[in-house]
Amino acid sequence: MKINLVAFGIARDILGASKTDFHLADDNTISALKEQLIKRHAKFADLTSISFAVNEEYKEDDYLLNDDDEVVIIPPVSGG
Amino acid sequence: MKINLVAFGIARDILGASKTDFHLADDNTISALKEQLIKRHAKFADLTSISFAVNEEYKEDDYLLNDDDEVVIIPPVSGG
């Protein structure tokens, strides 16, 4: 399964791109995505937190991703 | 003893003047002034509160007034 990863802020710096394809194995949950992301880019493990959004909404760890979903990595926010 | 009374807001309406001489008998405390004011103008008794200032400072009930002091009647404030 392939998703379209979008990254902002420090997540973009770690990923090295603001958009990229990302291949997921059998487990298509958000938590599996997070685990595989950290496996490929260890620096994600150093962040205070890491969240994900689909359709412009935060998604929980057990959310099931679909093929071709656009998934946005949300590193710790610091607006205001 | 004579003091110079100054009144603002509803106190001026009750007193019927913004400035007036006021004669005090033996007791020259603020509380005596208040008592005599109410005796002469019963409507002062209806106010939520009544305070007095001398030299632009609030004075307590036991403050001793001097001849010719300028004493300002402060009815309930409602600024802001």
Place this chain on the structure above:
Amino acid sequence: MIDIQIKKSALIEKECHDFVADPGAGGSVVFVGTVRNQTKGKVVQRLEFEAYEPMAVKEMQKIADTTMERWNAIKVSFHHRVGVLGIGDIAVIIAVSTPHRKAAFEACQNAIDTLKETVPIWKKEIFEDGEVWVAAHP
């Protein structure tokens, strides 16, 4: 730095905010009090504010001093209007800047609460069928 003014002309929020803006401030909180169109359901036509000016300035100065000391404010600006005000006109502006925002909220709220309790300024509400000195009677 402290800016205290009692003005007969329209209050301008920008003046107060510009005064408190500071490169060391993480935020400023501005309270703007305006004339409401009704009180307890009665239609207000206009308000008249009067102040015992020298003492009002002194009492505002005390509040400003407390704001500076207790909340480590960087700058404060208090403007109060006097005279005849129409609906929507600004009666008071309280602006406070602090290094961190939480203090600015607390300090600004304390300042307007205290101002309404201690500063010798009075307002009269004028209705179609009469007028009343606000807060004068229980």
Place this chain on the structure above:
Amino acid sequence: MIDIQIKKSALIEKECHDFVADPGAGGSVVFVGTVRNQTKGKVVQRLEFEAYEPMAVKEMQKIADTTMERWNAIKVSFHHRVGVLGIGDIAVIIAVSTPHRKAAFEACQNAIDTLKETVPIWKKEIFEDGEVWVAAHP
């Protein structure tokens, strides 16, 4: 009524205040967040803000809805800046008007606190000797 904007140009406090001003309001509270000249003693040269705009607007809309419902706000205006900001520049403005002032303070403080927790906007502080994404690391 709700006004939410993410802007590339300078924020203007008066716009937010004018939006929330209302004849039924007893007061409005405006929080203005500016760029500080230092963080933990280090001199900040400038900031860069970026937003995941559509989601940031959605999340701000949620905060605005809460402000309207929970604090009976009359009007709210949230403006957030993106791009490169210098010291003293306004990064965010939160303005809230309510019938009574206490609610305006609470609602405004809740709005800025929540914005800083949930809205996908990021800021990078640029120092003389490097740069850091704020809050990214514990």
